[in-house]
Amino acid sequence: MKQHLGRQSGVQNVEVSLRDGKVDVTPKEDGQINPAQLLKATYDSGVTAAEMDMTACGKIVKDSSGSLALQVAPNRSFAFAPNELSKGLESLAGTQTIVTVLGQLYKKPAGKKKADLAAPLKLLILEVQKKE
Amino acid sequence: MNRKYLAMLVMFGSLLISAAQAQIKHIEMRVEGMT
Numbered sequence: 001m002k003q004h005l006g007r008q009s010g011v012q013n014v015e016v017s018l019r020d021g022k023v024d025v026t027p028k029e030d031g032q033i034n035p036a037q038l039l040k041a042t043y044d045s046g047v048t049a050a051e052m053d054m055t056a057c058g059k060i061v062k063d064s065s066g067s068l069a070l071q072v073a074p075n076r077s078f079a080f081a082p083n084e085l086s087k088g089l090e091s092l093a094g095t096q097t098i099v100t101v102l103g104q105l106y107k108k109p110a111g112k113k114k115a116d117l118a119a120p121l122k123l124l125i126l127e128v129q130k131k132e
Numbered sequence: 133m134n135r136k137y138l139a140m141l142v143m144f145g146s147l148l149i150s151a152a153q154a155q156i157k158h159i160e161m162r163v164e165g166m167t
Contacts, residue, residue, distance in 0.1 A: 001163075025159040033156050042163060051162040058154035072154050098153045108164075 001045040008041050010034065021050075031073040035105050040117050052106040054078075054123070057130070060092040060099060068093060070101060070123060078105070078123040085125040092131070100130040 005014045005025060010033030013026040023042070027033040035054060042049045058072040063079055068086055071077040080086035080103075089099060103123040 021163050023161040023163055025161070027156050027159065029155065031155055033159070035156070035159060038159065038161070042161065046165070048164040049161050050164050053160045054156060055158040056156045072156050100157075 001042065001047050004041050004045040005038060008034070008037055011038075031076070034076075036117070036121055039106060039121075043117060048108065049106060050108045051104065052121075053102065053126070054105050055100070055102050055129070057098050057100040059096065060089050060094075062093050070099070070103075078103075078121060081122040081124040083125060085128055089125075089128065098130075098132050099128060101125050102127040102129060 012028040015024040058070045061071045063069045067079045069077040069079045103125045105121045
């Protein structure tokens with residue numbers, strides 16, 4: 001799985017901890033990394049992803065449907081799963097403020113064996129680390 | 133004229149800096165069925 005993930009575009013380094021069942025992915029600075037592609041690659045390597053968390057920084061924008069999103073690259077943004085923390089960022093939409101957040105992009109639904117990888121990933125903010 | 137040029141340089145510079153700051157810094161996955 002380490003090699004499989006390491007071959008994905010935008011991935012600089014992959015660390016796998018067999019004991020904890022944890023996989024740490026360090027992205028390259030080229031902004032090409034695609035979390036949805038990583039999930040698919042994980043699944044293709046015969047392993048089930050139970051959860052995916054991401055630390056990212058970017059601007060708060062409103063997407064075409066009016067939902068708040070974190071724009072991490074000119075062509076990539078993640079819509080927020082609404083919670084109290086995402087509501088707190090609403091006033092920053094459309095500004096130049098760069099926000100660093102820790103959020104959950106994926107969690108395997110309880111009881112479901114097969115993951116729904118076709119659904120767009122939503123970012124559930126767990127922590128707002130920095131606003132600048 | 134020079135001031136206008138300088139202001140434009142500052143504006144484009146700050147746009148470039150904010151674009152460079154936006155990025156995915158780290159991804160962590162918890163997986164099942166790994167041997």
